[in-house]
Amino acid sequence: MLLHNISLHDFGAYRGKQSLDLSVKPGRPIVLIGGLNGCGKTTLLDAIQLVLYGHRARCSGRGNRSYDSYLRESINRKANAAEGAEIALEFSVVVDDQERHYRVVRSWHISGKQLKEFLNVIVDGQFDRILSEGWADHVEDILPLEVASLFFFDGEKIESLADPERAASVIESAVHSLLGVSTVEQLRTDLVALVRRQRLSSEDQAVLDQIRAQEAEHEAARQEIADRTQTLGSVRARCDRLQVQLDKVEKAFERAGGKLFERQKELESNQKAIAERLAAQRASLRSLAAGPLPLLMLPQQLARLREQAGREKEADDATRVVGVLEDRDAWLLDHLPASVTAAARTALKKKLATDREKRESAAELKQSLDLPSDALEQLSALDEALTRDASRARELLKESAETTDRLDDADRLLAGVPDKKLIKDLVEERNEAIDALAVAKDxxxxxxxxxxxxxxxxxRIGADLERAQQKRVKTLIEIEELERIVTFAGKARDTLEKFGEALLQRHISRLEVAVLQSFKALMRKSGLIHDLRIDTVKSNLTLADAEGEPIDPGRLSAGERQLLAISLLWGLAKVAGNKLPSVIDTPLGRLDSRHRQHLVDRYFPNAGRQVLLLSTDEEIDENLLSRLKPSLAHTYTLVHDDTSFTTTVEAGYWWTAGAPHVA
Structure with missing residues (x-):
């Protein structure tokens, strides 16, 4: 099957008529369709399924809505609902070595309050009324819905397949539907139905008596089960009553302080720990009080001491300067130029003397404590120590207050512990209630x-009854033809069973090899998985390392589990012969750059004869686009207008010549 073209008219976000040429050629199997999130990539995938399968289509946007509601809401909001929406899909299928071209057009519109839907099928250019009316059955011959779900998938579906249980169901469904095993099972079921019809063709009195006796025994067993169920209901009711009684005793036990009584040792230990913590906090406070902290009660005295230290330092500095100034002034007067007049020289000498006298008066103190020269530095260090100790003291005072409150709470809880003699009866009553409930539950x-x-x-009786009915079939056949049908049907069923087992084993073996090869081709850690097995009964996957030890799928990263799911789908496609198109929506979500390159280089070009790849600009970026370019048949970009909330299809992809600009 090859897709040639799809046209969407006012479907979902697609306004007007938007068409995409999907045709491919050898060596270029990929049609790359780019679009930002919300532009309509998944809507395009839904459109392919909707046009083919109608109400049975597994569209991602449908949810729990009815098919009628889904079609109504799928008409573009800017379009006329009376004109409705339309999807047309063109594809070709080879039937009996002849290629047949199909054009399937599904349209719908709203007329009054009713929704009307139409389906037209054109084969090789001619409208086919019979196929149009029976398309739901015919499409199952071309592409069964269960098979299509394995080739039309998005990133979320790939992620769900990473779950081993989900993978098992996919493997079972794929092997049975895609690889022909279900056909064998259906033949065996049809033969069983044929035998049953023959079994009902005649009766034998002796066999009927035996069947009736077994039916009576079966009925007796059913009645005994009903009686036992009723008795069990009575026991359950007694358990409920005992539970209510126990709850009542538990409440009385709790009101009497029973919970505290059970926790007495715990409460005592907690009270002791709190008391020790309070003692340690108070010891720390006493230690602080033994240091300079009490000086905080003398702020004025400390201020005056700092002022006195400043004055004494200034006086000391002035005394040192006066002697130096006398020599400097004499030197200055001696070096005045001869041009300076006597009057100017006398005025300068007077000013210098006045300055020295002023400095000498500053050096005189009314009172001196003979403080050391670094008294100010010592007082600054004292201030820092007092600030630090004061902050620590406040923290300790706050902590000790909180600890005191907790100690009071602990004392109150201990005070509430009842005396053992007072609660003894309640303890015994509680134990008796617990034992009685345990007996009833047992x-x-x-x-x-x-x-x-x-x-x-x-x-077992039912199975015996079934065997008796089967015996009746063999016993009561009145004509040779019926006996021949039953006999050969049984042989055919046995043969089909053996053939089905052999076919299943053959497909499973091929699938194991294909999936393992695909996984190794995509994995960055090539030596992580050495072997892969599929259980023919449960259809679950088992992974093993180079030593043959099993590997828990939970050890794989999210990206590696995603690659395993892709490998599963790729392996199924290989075993099936890659005859169907693959539509892949947002496939690279959880993968790192190396794994993305592996998918682009190794998977997408080989996923099938035709691959529709729906991607964002962050998934297939400029680098990956260059790697993918040799395999591209067409590229498109879905451009979304945020003002009208509509999408148009434009040729080209980001970073390619002529590509549309997407804001």
């Missing part, structure tokens, strides 16, 4: 086990 458990045994017995 009785209920045994009753459940007996009920399960009865159900198993009823199942």
């Amino acid at each position: 009785e209920f458990r045994r009753g459940e086990e007996q009920l399960e045994e009865l159900k198993s017995r009823r199942t």
Whole structure:
């Protein structure tokens, strides 16, 4: 099957008629469609499924809505609902070595309050009414819906397949539907139905008597199960009553302080720890009080001491300067130029003398404490120490207050612990209630086990009844033709069973090799997975390392699990012969750059004869686009107008010549 063209008219975000040429050629199997999030990439994937499968399509945007509501809401908001929307898909299929061209057009519009839907199928240019009316059955012959879900997938579906349980169901579904195993199973089922129809063609009295006896036994077993179920209900009710009684005793026990009584040792230990912590905090406060901290009570005296130290330092500095100034002034007068007049010389000498006298008066102190020269530095260090100790003292005072409150709470809890003699009766009553409930629950458990045994017995009787009915078929066949049908149907079923097992084993073996090869081709850590097995019964995957030790899928990173899911789909496509197109939406979400390159280089060009790749600009960036270019048949960009909320399709991709500009 090859897709040739898809046209969307007022579908979803696509305004007007938007068409994409999907045709490919050998060596260039990829159609790259770019679009930012919300531009309509997933809508395009939904459109392909919707035009093919109608109400059975597994569209991502449908959710729990009815098919009618989904179609109504799929009409573009800017379009006329009376004109509606339309999707047209053109593809070709080879039937009996002849290529047939299909054009499937699904349209719908709203007429009044009703929604009307139309489907037209054109084959080789001619409208086919029979195919149009029976398209739901015909499309299953071309591309079954279960098979399509393995080739039309998005990033979220790939991520869900990374779950081992989900992968098992996919493998089972794929092997049975895609590789023909389900056809064998359907043939065996049809033969069983044929045998049953023959079994009902005649009767034999002796066999009927046996069947009736077994039916009576089966009914007796059913009645015994009903009685046992009723008894079990009574035991359950008694358990509920005992539980209520225990809850009542528990409440009385709690009101009497029973919970505190049970926690007495814990409370005592907690009270002791709090008391020790309070003692340590108070010891720290006493240690601070033994230092310079009490000087904080003398702020005025400390201020005056700092002032006195400043004055004494200034006086000392002035005394040192006066002697030096006398020599300097004499030197200055001696070096005055001869041009200076006597009057000017006398005025300068007077000013210098006045300055010295002023400095000499500053050096005179009314009172001196003979403080050391670094008294100011010592007082600054004292201020820093007092600030630090004061901050620590405030913290300790706050902590000790909080600890005191906790100690009071602990004392109150200990005071609330009841005396052992006062609570003794409640303890005994509580223990008795617990024991009684345990006995009732044990009785209920045994009753459940007996009920399960009865159900198993009823199942065995039912199986015997079924065998008796099968015996009736062989016994009561009145004509040779019916006996021949039953005999050969049984042989055919046995042959089909063996053939189905062999076919399943053959496909599973091929699938194991294909998936493992695909996974190794995509993995960055080439030596991580050495072997891969698929259980033919449970269809679950088992991974092993080079030593044959099993590897828990949980050890794989999110990106590696995604690659495993892609490898599973790729392996299925290889085993099926790559005859169907693959539509891949947002495939690179959780992958690092190396894994993305592996997918671009190794997977996308080889995923099938035709690959529709829906990507954002961050997934297939400029570097990956250059790697993908040799395999590209067409490139498109979905351009979304944020003002009208509509999308148009334009040729080209980001970073390519002629590509549309996307803001």
